[in-house]
Amino acid sequence: MSPDIPGEGDLWRSSWEAAVDGAVAVVDCREEIPCNPCEEACPTGAIRVGPDICAAPRFDPQACNGCGRCVALCPGMAVFLLDRREKSGFARVTVPYEMGERPVEGEEVQVVDGEGKALTGGKILKIRALGGGAPTLLVTVRVPESVALKVRGVRYRLMERDGFREVDKLPSLADYPLCRCEDVPLERVRDILRTGLKSLPSLRRASRVGLGYCQGMFCQSSLRQELAEATGREGEEIGSFRVRPPVRPVKLGFLGGGNA
Numbered sequence: 001m002s003p004d005i006p007g008e009g010d011l012w013r014s015s016w017e018a019a020v021d022g023a024v025a026v027v028d029c030r031e032e033i034p035c036n037p038c039e040e041a042c043p044t045g046a047i048r049v050g051p052d053i054c055a056a057p058r059f060d061p062q063a064c065n066g067c068g069r070c071v072a073l074c075p076g077m078a079v080f081l082l083d084r085r086e087k088s089g090f091a092r093v094t095v096p097y098e099m100g101e102r103p104v105e106g107e108e109v110q111v112v113d114g115e116g117k118a119l120t121g122g123k124i125l126k127i128r129a130l131g132g133g134a135p136t137l138l139v140t141v142r143v144p145e146s147v148a149l150k151v152r153g154v155r156y157r158l159m160e161r162d163g164f165r166e167v168d169k170l171p172s173l174a175d176y177p178l179c180r181c182e183d184v185p186l187e188r189v190r191d192i193l194r195t196g197l198k199s200l201p202s203l204r205r206a207s208r209v210g211l212g213y214c215q216g217m218f219c220q221s222s223l224r225q226e227l228a229e230a231t232g233r234e235g236e237e238i239g240s241f242r243v244r245p246p247v248r249p250v251k252l253g254f255l256g257g258g259n260a
Protein backbone atom coordinates (compact mmCIF):
# COMPACT_ATOMS: atom_id res chain seq x y z
CA MET A 1 0.00 0.00 0.00
CA SER A 2 1.42 3.38 -0.97
CA PRO A 3 2.16 5.43 2.15
CA ASP A 4 2.03 8.89 0.60
CA ILE A 5 -0.94 9.56 -1.62
CA PRO A 6 -0.96 13.28 -2.38
CA GLY A 7 -3.89 15.58 -1.70
CA GLU A 8 -7.24 13.83 -1.56
CA GLY A 9 -5.61 10.60 -2.63
CA ASP A 10 -7.32 8.48 0.00
CA LEU A 11 -10.55 8.94 -1.94
CA TRP A 12 -8.92 7.23 -4.89
CA ARG A 13 -6.53 4.89 -3.10
CA SER A 14 -7.45 1.89 -5.23
CA SER A 15 -6.89 3.81 -8.48
CA TRP A 16 -3.64 5.28 -7.17
CA GLU A 17 -2.29 1.84 -6.33
CA ALA A 18 -3.45 0.20 -9.56
CA ALA A 19 -1.84 3.00 -11.61
CA VAL A 20 1.68 1.69 -10.89
CA ASP A 21 0.99 -0.92 -13.57
CA GLY A 22 -0.41 1.47 -16.19
CA ALA A 23 -3.29 3.79 -17.00
CA VAL A 24 -6.38 3.44 -14.86
CA ALA A 25 -9.44 5.64 -14.41
CA VAL A 26 -9.91 7.96 -11.45
CA VAL A 27 -13.59 8.73 -10.94
CA ASP A 28 -14.27 12.11 -9.33
CA CYS A 29 -18.08 11.99 -9.46
CA ARG A 30 -19.63 12.77 -6.08
CA GLU A 31 -22.77 14.77 -6.80
CA GLU A 32 -25.19 11.84 -7.16
CA ILE A 33 -26.81 13.34 -10.23
CA PRO A 34 -29.03 11.38 -12.66
CA CYS A 35 -26.31 10.35 -15.09
CA ASN A 36 -24.64 7.16 -16.37
CA PRO A 37 -22.95 7.38 -19.81
CA CYS A 38 -19.74 6.16 -18.14
CA GLU A 39 -21.42 2.85 -17.34
CA GLU A 40 -22.62 2.31 -20.89
CA ALA A 41 -19.31 3.46 -22.37
CA CYS A 42 -17.15 1.11 -20.29
CA PRO A 43 -16.33 -2.08 -22.24
CA THR A 44 -15.23 -4.05 -19.16
CA GLY A 45 -17.89 -3.18 -16.58
CA ALA A 46 -15.34 -1.40 -14.41
CA ILE A 47 -17.73 1.51 -13.81
CA ARG A 48 -21.23 0.73 -12.61
CA VAL A 49 -24.01 3.10 -11.65
CA GLY A 50 -26.75 0.49 -11.44
CA PRO A 51 -30.52 0.82 -11.50
CA ASP A 52 -30.57 3.91 -9.25
CA ILE A 53 -29.38 6.39 -11.82
CA CYS A 54 -28.71 9.01 -9.15
CA ALA A 55 -26.23 6.79 -7.35
CA ALA A 56 -22.56 7.71 -7.48
CA PRO A 57 -20.68 5.37 -9.84
CA ARG A 58 -18.79 2.44 -8.30
CA PHE A 59 -15.40 1.70 -9.79
CA ASP A 60 -13.28 -1.44 -9.88
CA PRO A 61 -9.71 -0.56 -10.94
CA GLN A 62 -8.83 -4.24 -11.40
CA ALA A 63 -11.37 -4.41 -14.25
CA CYS A 64 -10.18 -1.16 -15.89
CA ASN A 65 -8.04 -1.40 -19.02
CA GLY A 66 -7.34 2.34 -19.23
CA CYS A 67 -9.09 2.72 -22.59
CA GLY A 68 -10.36 6.22 -21.72
CA ARG A 69 -13.88 5.83 -23.14
CA CYS A 70 -15.38 7.01 -19.85
CA VAL A 71 -13.10 10.06 -19.89
CA ALA A 72 -14.27 11.06 -23.35
CA LEU A 73 -17.97 10.40 -22.79
CA CYS A 74 -18.55 11.72 -19.28
CA PRO A 75 -20.55 14.94 -19.74
CA GLY A 76 -19.37 16.21 -16.37
CA MET A 77 -15.67 15.73 -17.21
CA ALA A 78 -15.51 13.86 -13.92
CA VAL A 79 -13.16 11.07 -14.94
CA PHE A 80 -9.48 11.13 -15.84
CA LEU A 81 -6.74 8.55 -16.31
CA LEU A 82 -3.70 8.15 -14.06
CA ASP A 83 -0.59 6.23 -15.09
CA ARG A 84 2.31 5.89 -12.61
CA ARG A 85 4.26 3.13 -14.31
CA GLU A 86 7.22 5.46 -14.95
CA LYS A 87 8.09 5.31 -11.22
CA SER A 88 10.33 8.38 -11.47
CA GLY A 89 8.39 10.89 -9.39
CA PHE A 90 6.35 11.77 -12.48
CA ALA A 91 2.97 10.48 -13.58
CA ARG A 92 0.93 10.60 -16.77
CA VAL A 93 -2.52 12.11 -16.48
CA THR A 94 -5.06 12.00 -19.28
CA VAL A 95 -7.81 14.61 -19.26
CA PRO A 96 -10.64 15.49 -21.65
CA TYR A 97 -10.14 18.51 -23.87
CA GLU A 98 -12.88 20.28 -25.82
CA MET A 99 -11.54 23.74 -26.53
CA GLY A 100 -11.35 24.99 -30.10
CA GLU A 101 -7.59 25.47 -30.21
CA ARG A 102 -6.03 22.05 -30.72
CA PRO A 103 -2.97 21.35 -28.58
CA VAL A 104 0.22 19.86 -30.00
CA GLU A 105 2.15 16.83 -28.78
CA GLY A 106 5.49 17.75 -27.22
CA GLU A 107 4.40 21.20 -26.09
CA GLU A 108 4.75 22.44 -22.53
CA VAL A 109 1.39 23.50 -21.10
CA GLN A 110 -0.02 24.64 -17.83
CA VAL A 111 -2.06 22.05 -15.95
CA VAL A 112 -5.00 23.30 -13.88
CA ASP A 113 -7.12 21.96 -11.05
CA GLY A 114 -10.91 21.61 -10.98
CA GLU A 115 -11.33 25.33 -10.35
CA GLY A 116 -9.06 26.33 -13.21
CA LYS A 117 -6.18 27.30 -10.95
CA ALA A 118 -2.72 26.70 -12.37
CA LEU A 119 -0.86 23.83 -10.66
CA THR A 120 2.37 23.50 -12.58
CA GLY A 121 3.74 22.93 -16.04
CA GLY A 122 3.48 19.64 -17.90
CA LYS A 123 4.49 18.20 -21.24
CA ILE A 124 1.89 16.87 -23.65
CA LEU A 125 2.91 13.31 -24.47
CA LYS A 126 -0.07 12.17 -26.47
CA ILE A 127 -3.31 13.43 -27.99
CA ARG A 128 -5.93 11.02 -29.17
CA ALA A 129 -9.62 10.78 -29.93
CA LEU A 130 -11.89 7.79 -29.65
CA GLY A 131 -12.53 5.89 -32.85
CA GLY A 132 -15.29 7.26 -35.02
CA GLY A 133 -14.23 10.86 -34.68
CA ALA A 134 -15.51 11.43 -31.14
CA PRO A 135 -15.48 15.16 -30.40
CA THR A 136 -13.58 15.08 -27.11
CA LEU A 137 -9.82 14.78 -27.31
CA LEU A 138 -7.89 12.88 -24.68
CA VAL A 139 -4.74 14.77 -23.76
CA THR A 140 -2.01 12.96 -21.81
CA VAL A 141 0.40 15.16 -19.87
CA ARG A 142 3.46 14.28 -17.80
CA VAL A 143 3.37 15.99 -14.42
CA PRO A 144 4.97 15.55 -10.98
CA GLU A 145 3.23 12.76 -9.05
CA SER A 146 2.62 15.19 -6.18
CA VAL A 147 -0.04 17.05 -8.20
CA ALA A 148 -1.28 14.22 -10.40
CA LEU A 149 -4.57 13.66 -8.57
CA LYS A 150 -5.43 17.35 -8.71
CA VAL A 151 -5.06 17.80 -12.45
CA ARG A 152 -8.39 18.30 -14.24
CA GLY A 153 -7.37 20.10 -17.38
CA VAL A 154 -4.69 21.76 -19.47
CA ARG A 155 -4.45 25.39 -20.39
CA TYR A 156 -3.08 25.22 -23.84
CA ARG A 157 -2.24 28.77 -24.63
CA LEU A 158 -3.07 32.22 -23.34
CA MET A 159 -4.76 33.67 -26.36
CA GLU A 160 -4.80 37.36 -27.01
CA ARG A 161 -7.32 38.33 -29.59
CA ASP A 162 -7.81 41.94 -30.52
CA GLY A 163 -10.57 42.62 -32.94
CA PHE A 164 -12.68 39.97 -34.63
CA ARG A 165 -11.53 36.78 -36.25
CA GLU A 166 -12.12 36.62 -39.95
CA VAL A 167 -14.89 34.31 -41.04
CA ASP A 168 -13.49 32.54 -44.06
CA LYS A 169 -16.41 30.25 -44.77
CA LEU A 170 -20.00 29.75 -43.83
CA PRO A 171 -20.68 26.95 -41.35
CA SER A 172 -21.70 23.63 -42.85
CA LEU A 173 -24.98 21.89 -42.00
CA ALA A 174 -23.06 19.72 -39.52
CA ASP A 175 -22.10 22.85 -37.58
CA TYR A 176 -25.68 23.97 -37.05
CA PRO A 177 -27.04 23.38 -33.57
CA LEU A 178 -29.34 20.44 -33.11
CA CYS A 179 -29.96 21.74 -29.60
CA ARG A 180 -30.10 25.52 -29.45
CA CYS A 181 -30.47 25.78 -25.68
CA GLU A 182 -27.18 23.95 -25.04
CA ASP A 183 -25.63 24.95 -28.39
CA VAL A 184 -24.89 21.37 -29.43
CA PRO A 185 -24.08 21.03 -33.14
CA LEU A 186 -25.54 18.19 -35.17
CA GLU A 187 -22.07 16.85 -35.90
CA ARG A 188 -21.32 16.48 -32.19
CA VAL A 189 -24.36 14.24 -31.81
CA ARG A 190 -23.27 12.17 -34.82
CA ASP A 191 -19.74 11.88 -33.45
CA ILE A 192 -21.09 10.58 -30.14
CA LEU A 193 -23.29 8.07 -31.97
CA ARG A 194 -20.21 6.77 -33.81
CA THR A 195 -18.74 5.78 -30.46
CA GLY A 196 -21.51 3.23 -30.08
CA LEU A 197 -23.93 4.72 -27.55
CA LYS A 198 -27.32 3.20 -28.34
CA SER A 199 -29.84 4.38 -25.78
CA LEU A 200 -31.72 7.67 -25.89
CA PRO A 201 -31.07 8.55 -22.21
CA SER A 202 -27.32 8.02 -22.56
CA LEU A 203 -27.17 9.94 -25.82
CA ARG A 204 -29.10 12.78 -24.21
CA ARG A 205 -26.77 12.99 -21.23
CA ALA A 206 -23.55 12.56 -23.21
CA SER A 207 -24.52 15.23 -25.75
CA ARG A 208 -26.51 17.50 -23.37
CA VAL A 209 -29.25 17.74 -26.02
CA GLY A 210 -32.58 18.24 -24.27
CA LEU A 211 -31.07 19.31 -20.96
CA GLY A 212 -31.44 23.05 -21.54
CA TYR A 213 -34.31 25.50 -21.19
CA CYS A 214 -36.67 23.70 -23.57
CA GLN A 215 -36.04 20.33 -21.87
CA GLY A 216 -36.33 18.59 -25.23
CA MET A 217 -39.48 20.25 -26.51
CA PHE A 218 -37.76 21.46 -29.67
CA CYS A 219 -34.91 19.01 -30.12
CA GLN A 220 -36.17 15.60 -28.99
CA SER A 221 -37.62 14.58 -32.34
CA SER A 222 -34.34 15.43 -34.12
CA LEU A 223 -32.33 13.52 -31.53
CA ARG A 224 -34.56 10.47 -31.89
CA GLN A 225 -34.30 10.66 -35.66
CA GLU A 226 -30.50 10.74 -35.51
CA LEU A 227 -30.53 7.76 -33.14
CA ALA A 228 -32.95 5.86 -35.39
CA GLU A 229 -30.75 6.43 -38.44
CA ALA A 230 -27.59 5.42 -36.59
CA THR A 231 -29.02 2.23 -35.09
CA GLY A 232 -31.58 1.18 -37.71
CA ARG A 233 -34.28 1.03 -35.06
CA GLU A 234 -37.82 2.35 -35.25
CA GLY A 235 -38.97 5.28 -33.17
CA GLU A 236 -41.04 3.13 -30.80
CA GLU A 237 -38.06 0.93 -29.97
CA ILE A 238 -36.01 4.00 -29.17
CA GLY A 239 -38.50 5.42 -26.70
CA SER A 240 -38.71 9.02 -25.61
CA PHE A 241 -38.06 11.22 -22.64
CA ARG A 242 -40.55 13.38 -20.85
CA VAL A 243 -40.90 16.83 -22.34
CA ARG A 244 -41.39 19.57 -19.79
CA PRO A 245 -42.52 23.08 -20.54
CA PRO A 246 -39.77 25.65 -21.07
CA VAL A 247 -38.40 26.81 -17.75
CA ARG A 248 -37.79 30.45 -16.97
CA PRO A 249 -37.79 32.44 -13.74
CA VAL A 250 -41.02 34.31 -12.90
CA LYS A 251 -41.80 36.71 -10.09
CA LEU A 252 -44.03 35.53 -7.24
CA GLY A 253 -46.42 38.39 -8.01
CA PHE A 254 -47.03 36.91 -11.45
CA LEU A 255 -47.98 33.56 -9.92
CA GLY A 256 -50.38 35.40 -7.62
CA GLY A 257 -52.27 36.81 -10.60
CA GLY A 258 -50.65 40.24 -10.70
CA ASN A 259 -48.68 41.82 -13.51
CA ALA A 260 -45.46 42.20 -11.52
Ligand code: SF4
Pocket residue numbers: 024025041042043044045046047063064065066067068069070071
Ligand atom coordinates in the same frame (compact mmCIF):
# COMPACT_ATOMS: atom_id res chain seq x y z
S1 SF4 B 1 -10.89 3.62 -18.76
FE1 SF4 B 1 -12.08 2.19 -20.06
S2 SF4 B 1 -12.11 0.26 -18.90
FE2 SF4 B 1 -11.47 1.88 -17.46
S3 SF4 B 1 -13.37 2.53 -16.47
FE3 SF4 B 1 -13.03 3.91 -18.21
S4 SF4 B 1 -14.19 2.97 -19.91
FE4 SF4 B 1 -13.96 1.40 -18.31
Ligand code: SF4
Pocket residue numbers: 027029035036037038039049057073074075076077078079
Ligand atom coordinates in the same frame (compact mmCIF):
# COMPACT_ATOMS: atom_id res chain seq x y z
S1 SF4 C 1 -20.84 9.89 -16.84
FE1 SF4 C 1 -19.52 11.16 -15.51
S2 SF4 C 1 -20.94 12.54 -14.42
FE2 SF4 C 1 -22.15 10.84 -15.27
S3 SF4 C 1 -22.27 9.33 -13.59
FE3 SF4 C 1 -20.52 8.75 -14.90
S4 SF4 C 1 -18.76 9.76 -13.94
FE4 SF4 C 1 -20.59 10.75 -13.10
